[in-house]
Amino acid sequence: MDFAIDNIIIPLIKIGIVFGVLSGVVALMTLAERKVAAFIQVRLGPMRVGPHGILQPLADGVKLMLKEDILPAKADKWIFTLAPIIALVPAFIVFAVIPFGPSLELFGKTIPLRITDLNIGLLYVLSISSVGILGIILGGWASNSKYPLMGALRSAAQMVSYEVALGFSIMGVLMIAGSLSLVDIVNKQKEFGWWFVFLQPLGFILFFVCGIAETNRAPFDLPEAESELVAGFHTEYSGFRFSLYFLAEYANMIAVSAMAVTLFFGGWLRPFANYPLPGFLAFLDAPLMGLVWFGIKVAIFLYCYLWFRWTWPRYRYDQLMKIGWQWLLPLALANLVVTAGIVLLFIRKG
Amino acid sequence: MAQAETLFDASELTVSMGPQHPSTHGVLQVKLKLDGERVLDAECVIGYLHRGVEKLGEVQTYGQFVPTLDRMDYIAAVSNCLGYCETIEKLLGVTAPPRAQYIRLIMTELNRITSHLLWLGTHAIDLGAITTFLYCFREREEILKIFENYCGARLTTHMFRIGGTQYELYEGFQDQVRKFIQDFPKKVDEYETLLTENRIWLDRTKDVGIISGKDAIDMGLTGPSLRGSGVQWDLRKAKPYCIYSEFDFDIPVGEVGDTYDRYLVRMEEMRQSARIVSQAIDKIPDGPIMAKMSKIIKPPVGDIYHSIESPKGELGYYIVSDGSTAAYRARVRPPSYVNLQSLKKMVVGHMVADVVAVIGTLDIVLGEIDR
Amino acid sequence: MKVKRRDLSLLKRLFLVDLIRGLKLTFGYQRPSANYTEQYPKERPKIAERFRGAPRLNNDPVTGETLCIACNLCALACPEHCIEVGWERDPAGKKALTTYTFDVSRCMFCGLCEDACPTPCLELTQEFEMSLYGRRDMKLDRKTLEEGVQPVIYLK
Numbered sequence: 001m002d003f004a005i006d007n008i009i010i011p012l013i014k015i016g017i018v019f020g021v022l023s024g025v026v027a028l029m030t031l032a033e034r035k036v037a038a039f040i041q042v043r044l045g046p047m048r049v050g051p052h053g054i055l056q057p058l059a060d061g062v063k064l065m066l067k068e069d070i071l072p073a074k075a076d077k078w079i080f081t082l083a084p085i086i087a088l089v090p091a092f093i094v095f096a097v098i099p100f101g102p103s104l105e106l107f108g109k110t111i112p113l114r115i116t117d118l119n120i121g122l123l124y125v126l127s128i129s130s131v132g133i134l135g136i137i138l139g140g141w142a143s144n145s146k147y148p149l150m151g152a153l154r155s156a157a158q159m160v161s162y163e164v165a166l167g168f169s170i171m172g173v174l175m176i177a178g179s180l181s182l183v184d185i186v187n188k189q190k191e192f193g194w195w196f197v198f199l200q201p202l203g204f205i206l207f208f209v210c211g212i213a214e215t216n217r218a219p220f221d222l223p224e225a226e227s228e229l230v231a232g233f234h235t236e237y238s239g240f241r242f243s244l245y246f247l248a249e250y251a252n253m254i255a256v257s258a259m260a261v262t263l264f265f266g267g268w269l270r271p272f273a274n275y276p277l278p279g280f281l282a283f284l285d286a287p288l289m290g291l292v293w294f295g296i297k298v299a300i301f302l303y304c305y306l307w308f309r310w311t312w313p314r315y316r317y318d319q320l321m322k323i324g325w326q327w328l329l330p331l332a333l334a335n336l337v338v339t340a341g342i343v344l345l346f347i348r349k350g
Numbered sequence: 351m352a353q354a355e356t357l358f359d360a361s362e363l364t365v366s367m368g369p370q371h372p373s374t375h376g377v378l379q380v381k382l383k384l385d386g387e388r389v390l391d392a393e394c395v396i397g398y399l400h401r402g403v404e405k406l407g408e409v410q411t412y413g414q415f416v417p418t419l420d421r422m423d424y425i426a427a428v429s430n431c432l433g434y435c436e437t438i439e440k441l442l443g444v445t446a447p448p449r450a451q452y453i454r455l456i457m458t459e460l461n462r463i464t465s466h467l468l469w470l471g472t473h474a475i476d477l478g479a480i481t482t483f484l485y486c487f488r489e490r491e492e493i494l495k496i497f498e499n500y501c502g503a504r505l506t507t508h509m510f511r512i513g514g515t516q517y518e519l520y521e522g523f524q525d526q527v528r529k530f531i532q533d534f535p536k537k538v539d540e541y542e543t544l545l546t547e548n549r550i551w552l553d554r555t556k557d558v559g560i561i562s563g564k565d566a567i568d569m570g571l572t573g574p575s576l577r578g579s580g581v582q583w584d585l586r587k588a589k590p591y592c593i594y595s596e597f598d599f600d601i602p603v604g605e606v607g608d609t610y611d612r613y614l615v616r617m618e619e620m621r622q623s624a625r626i627v628s629q630a631i632d633k634i635p636d637g638p639i640m641a642k643m644s645k646i647i648k649p650p651v652g653d654i655y656h657s658i659e660s661p662k663g664e665l666g667y668y669i670v671s672d673g674s675t676a677a678y679r680a681r682v683r684p685p686s687y688v689n690l691q692s693l694k695k696m697v698v699g700h701m702v703a704d705v706v707a708v709i710g711t712l713d714i715v716l717g718e719i720d721r
Numbered sequence: 722m723k724v725k726r727r728d729l730s731l732l733k734r735l736f737l738v739d740l741i742r743g744l745k746l747t748f749g750y751q752r753p754s755a756n757y758t759e760q761y762p763k764e765r766p767k768i769a770e771r772f773r774g775a776p777r778l779n780n781d782p783v784t785g786e787t788l789c790i791a792c793n794l795c796a797l798a799c800p801e802h803c804i805e806v807g808w809e810r811d812p813a814g815k816k817a818l819t820t821y822t823f824d825v826s827r828c829m830f831c832g833l834c835e836d837a838c839p840t841p842c843l844e845l846t847q848e849f850e851m852s853l854y855g856r857r858d859m860k861l862d863r864k865t866l867e868e869g870v871q872p873v874i875y876l877k
Contacts, residue, residue, distance in 0.1 A: 313551050313554060315550055316704070317701070318701065
């Protein structure tokens with residue numbers, strides 16, 4: 001009975017909570033994008049559905065689900081339906097290894113606020129996010145049309161190129177923390193007293209830039225830009241399948257933000273975690289507050305995603321690829337070499 | 351298997367950037383021959399918006415033709431009006447009174463700002479900077495409010511009549527215009543903050559769509575596109591019409607002739623227009639707003655060509671009169687039509703994504719091209 | 722005057738100065754006081770007095786008779802020939818208006834008819850919400866023109 005509760009029921013509850021919260025946040029992101037865009041553009045955004053447009057995601061969801069189910073002629077039906085799912089699922093299962101908070105004492109049990117702690121957590125995240133690219137290629141292929149295929153290939157080439165630089169940029173963190181487990185990385189940041197962003201500023205910038213390019217967001221969103229000749233891999237998608245791609249994009253954004261927060265900004269740690277707080281502020285150290293701190297940091301990153309999209313123009317495809325290979329990869333390698341030297345000399349002491 | 355034509359053969363691919371496209375400003379079809387991403391050839395197919403404006407010029411009387419001309423270049427409707435009214439006045443040998451001339455000048459320069467703001471907004475949104483579009487339209491809204499207060503319409507204004515203007519200035523006109531001109535340079539600075547030194551913008555617009563000064567003159571390019579290539583030619587200074595010779599303003603000129611230069615030229619032109627309006631608004635003389643002439647316009651037999659500097663280039667009118675109340679031939683020289691011919695020269699050798707930038711930088715209006 | 726081409730110096734490139742300036746500007750615009758939206762149809766826009774909207778025939782406020790003298794100048798002035806004026810001569814020889822049709826579907830709201838009218842009878846009002854269900858309804862007759870196009874009041 002104890003075994004069942006510890007290993008089946010509690011993880012199931014945690015998975016349910018994480019999945020539910022994640023879906024809710026993804027739906028909220030669709031509204032947040034429109035509202036933030038509107039405020040930056042001196043207008044108001046959705047205002048009619050619900051007070052100040054709060055119920056807009058509901059209306060959008062209902063609309064997309066009730067739309068006619070269009071399948072292009074001679075398109076591969078099964079792959080056409082499977083592709084958005086392949087794009088969506090990896091974004092959700094990345095959250096299996098991310099620590100949301102410290103351990104919680106409940107009914108005599110110590111429940112760590114994470115789904116699981118893989119000792120190869122970072123490797124797991126990188127490999128799972130690569131699977132998402134498959135969803136895009138399959139979507140373009142299954143549409144049985146020239147332009148979606150070309151758009152899908154461009155998109156996939158962009159994502160693969162930036163994956164390389166992404167991987168290199170987080171190796172500095174790996175070296176300093178000495179472990180692939182995300183839980184260990186957060187705990188090391190608490191031990192050091194400094195968030196890793198202060199020790200690896202270049203690594204953080206490279207990670208975030210590569211993350212933006214990975215999720216096909218501005219300024220790297222040419223493959224899916226509206227004013228482009230090729231409308232991208234999701235041209236032939238409409239209705240519910242399109243909404244799956246749409247959600248996959250937002251889920252990927254949240255996954256990248258969560259990773260950036262965990263790796264560089266201390267995960268669930270509060271600012272100045274090693275300094276004790278006066279009595280009346282002690283609640284800020286509570287285990288459940290870890291969730292709140294994590295949420296705040298991820299929200300700031302998501303806001304930055306939206307902010308960047310609506311401010312800057314977009315790069316042309318060849319300029320995009322040039323930046324990925326000519327600038328980001330060498331910088332990541334240089335960062336790696338310098339960090340390795342410093343770690344060897346000062347942290348590991350020979 | 352013989353040399354099968356697969357999707358990825360290095361042969362040419364003809365693609366139609368069709369009439370319905372978010373970035374061709376209007377219904378323009380550009381047939382592109384592509385080799386991978388490089389453009390080998392570009393052919394424009396126009397005529398989707400042809401409405402027979404020049405034929406209407408032969409049927410409607412001179413006075414009735416003026417509102418039809420608003421619909422030609424619907425963004426710079428005031429310039430169309432001004433050009434035509436000045437042409438007929440020249441044919442008749444009539445001059446508009448000074449007060450009317452001042453009103454015409456102020457409205458035309460405000461319209462130049464309007465047109466360039468729309469150009470900036472659409473050009474930026476094509477290249478991905480979506481917010482600039484909204485900011486430009488906010489400024490444009492202020493000017494359109496001035497137009498609405500003055501003549502009753504925002505876009506197709508029909509402000510001037512042959513011989514002067516119809517509407518007297520309204521109460522509060524000078525304050526409203528002065529307030530706008532005061533705020534405007536700060537707003538242009540904002541657009542420049544967002545775009546001019548932005549590395550992404552520089553990468554997208556520098557060395558894209560280069561045309562040399564000599565080629566530009568050979569193709570008949572006029573307007574800011576010509577001045578971007580280094581040729582100092584502006585009809586307001588070269589052949590002054592209206593009362594431009596009384597005001598102090600500069601003509602910005604580029605050096606390289608790429609998209610970035612044309613962008614800088616138009617940004618500076620907006621500032622210079624604001625400068626002209628701020629000089630003119632204080633000096634409006636009193637007097638009549640309509641010249642003394644008969645109500646029925648019957649010009650003497652003859653022909654005349656007169657052109658003005660519209661925001662898009664040299665807008666010319668060639669009117670042939672046979673002595674009756676309607677023209678025998680009313681021919682319009684649309685600047686966008688002539689400017690569009692240089693699209694092929696600018697685009698060949700660049701990537702597909704640059705075609706969008708070049709169409710944006712030429713500042714074409716299909717209403718003018720197709721008439 | 723020559724335009725100034727800008728180029729980014731190495732230091733500016735390194736520290737992303739240009740990108741951050743753009744971000745600062747857009748961040749600053751997110752205050753509610755900068756909002757420029759009019760929530761139509763909840764908030765009615767302010768229309769200028771001289772706005773050229775739907776046409777209307779005015780009656781004499783005292784006698785209630787039409788001010789139109791059936792001079793036909795508006796029909797002659799219209800570039801699109803949307804106006805048709807019908808009159809008859811009364812025993813004194815004066816013209817009296819019988820029918821007046823105005824085809825709003827062809828009208829381009831240029832205002833030439835309003836300028837041509839010698840009396841304050843024909844005027845272009847500030848109504849712009851003129852949606853109708855068919856082209857036949859667009860030929861407004863004298864009665865509709867004298868009543869004027871009614872504004873639609875939105876409750877929400």
